[in-house]
Amino acid sequence: MKNYFAFLCLIISAGLAEATTQTSLSQDKPPRLYVKSYNEQVNGSGPANYGPGDGGDALTYNENCDWHDGSGGSFSQAALYSASTGLTWYRNITVNSPSGESPNPVGTEIDTSICNLIPYYNWVNTYSNAVFDVYQEHCDINVPLSVPNGKITVSRTAQTIMKLETGGKATSRIKNLVAITASVAPNNLQYDFGDWDSAFPYWDDMFWEGGPSIPIPLSSVSIGSYGTLNANGVLYKILPDNADVDITPYVAGVDSYTFGVSAQKYHSYFDLYVQQANPGYSLIFYSQTNDVGHAFWQFRTDAPSDALQYISANLTGYLGQKWGFYPSNPNNLFTALGQLQNDTNHPANISRTFYIGFPDLLQGLIYTRGISNAPPVYCLSSFNCVGAARGAGFAADVFGLPWDESPQNFGVTLIEMYPAPGQIIGPFIDTNDVFYSSAPY
Numbered sequence: 001m002k003n004y005f006a007f008l009c010l011i012i013s014a015g016l017a018e019a020t021t022q023t024s025l026s027q028d029k030p031p032r033l034y035v036k037s038y039n040e041q042v043n044g045s046g047p048a049n050y051g052p053g054d055g056g057d058a059l060t061y062n063e064n065c066d067w068h069d070g071s072g073g074s075f076s077q078a079a080l081y082s083a084s085t086g087l088t089w090y091r092n093i094t095v096n097s098p099s100g101e102s103p104n105p106v107g108t109e110i111d112t113s114i115c116n117l118i119p120y121y122n123w124v125n126t127y128s129n130a131v132f133d134v135y136q137e138h139c140d141i142n143v144p145l146s147v148p149n150g151k152i153t154v155s156r157t158a159q160t161i162m163k164l165e166t167g168g169k170a171t172s173r174i175k176n177l178v179a180i181t182a183s184v185a186p187n188n189l190q191y192d193f194g195d196w197d198s199a200f201p202y203w204d205d206m207f208w209e210g211g212p213s214i215p216i217p218l219s220s221v222s223i224g225s226y227g228t229l230n231a232n233g234v235l236y237k238i239l240p241d242n243a244d245v246d247i248t249p250y251v252a253g254v255d256s257y258t259f260g261v262s263a264q265k266y267h268s269y270f271d272l273y274v275q276q277a278n279p280g281y282s283l284i285f286y287s288q289t290n291d292v293g294h295a296f297w298q299f300r301t302d303a304p305s306d307a308l309q310y311i312s313a314n315l316t317g318y319l320g321q322k323w324g325f326y327p328s329n330p331n332n333l334f335t336a337l338g339q340l341q342n343d344t345n346h347p348a349n350i351s352r353t354f355y356i357g358f359p360d361l362l363q364g365l366i367y368t369r370g371i372s373n374a375p376p377v378y379c380l381s382s383f384n385c386v387g388a389a390r391g392a393g394f395a396a397d398v399f400g401l402p403w404d405e406s407p408q409n410f411g412v413t414l415i416e417m418y419p420a421p422g423q424i425i426g427p428f429i430d431t432n433d434v435f436y437s438s439a440p441y
Contacts, residue, residue, distance in 0.1 A: 028167060032164070138249075182262075
């Protein structure tokens with residue numbers, strides 16, 4: 001059982017890479033940020049003797065919008081004038097599918113219908129194609145509003161749900177580091193009745209108007225159920241490929257606000273290098289002591305320094321550099337204590353790069369540090385540079401590696417197992433493609 005580090009107060013669990021090849025011709029599904037749903041409800045009631053012209057109608061008002069990804073949705077309104085006429089005015093609105101993706105995951109509501117004929121005022125069908133924005137917001141307010149003849153009580157709730165599809169290869173279980181960034185602006189909203197006393201008593205003359213704004217601290221903004229933003233307005237979270245997760249920003253104690261959210265997925269990699277004694281596709285069948293080739297490795301990540309600052313420096317010191325395992329005594333290739341050396345400038349004629357998860361990256365760095373701090377015995381025929389490089393891959397859940405102990409044969413088998421697209425063997429140095437390697441179970 002592996003012991004995983006706590007990173008940014010997140011529980012990190014192991015992820016297995018898959019037995020497929022990511023190539024320049026067959027890319028992974030990219031991450032997708034999108035509006036999952038938008039729901040809005042407004043309810044209002046007014047006193048008698050408040051209404052345009054009739055002097056006697058008590059008024060109630062309701063509005064309901066419920067839109068979900070994959071459907072057109074609907075938006076309905078109804079205002080009831082009951083005291084003197086008993087007439088009801090209805091309006092229905094169709095949502096114009098706010099299915100846009102990042103960086104503009106916004107849609108619009110389109111008014112496609114018109115009010116009923118109301119004989120009392122001899123009004124006829126009017127108003128169509130009014131446009132209303134569906135935007136990213138949270139609202140939960142209940143306020144009394146003073147009007148000339150009393151008070152109107154209005155309540156409004158609204159919620160946009162934002163989701164992130166993490167993407168990746170279809171069967172990938174790799175877990176990557178994701179940076180979720182959010183911005184939140186308070187909406188101290190109030191009703192403005194605008195042209196309420198005009199010839200047409202539509203409550204859509206009533207609109208939301210911003211009041212005084214009090215900035216919302218980033219530390220009070222949480223992302224879904226994953227925790228709060230850091231001082232830079234970012235939350236780092238380890239998420240698996242092929243997941244659909246809620247990353248809606250929430251702010252405790254704030255009734256109404258708008259928000260924006262974005263997400264960036266960072267890949268991590270295991271680079272494997274081989275310097276063959278006899279470069280090319282040739283195997284050796286004699287004593288391995290005659291093979292003076294070499295194998296070495298590197299761990300790296302696209303994650304920014306802002307995220308890596310949370311990892312111990314005694315691990316990040318092994319990041320982004322090439323490492324190889326050597327005998328401490330070059331004249332003793334079987335019983336000498338081994339040593340880790342920096343191989344950043346070491347030449348190689350074979351290389352392959354593998355996707356690994358961020359937890360796997362940490363385990364690979366822990367392995368590399370362990371080889372440095374407590375090196376095992378170097379034995380050319382059992383645990384040599386190839387064995388150490390393969391062990392680094394195993395630590396990072398890259399299990400599909402050759403079992404050859406000779407660097408010459410290890411390199412040949414490696415390019416056979418991971419050929420470039422359209423190739424049977426080569427190229428030996430493949431800088432265009434990144435590979436997945438699966439566990440043997």
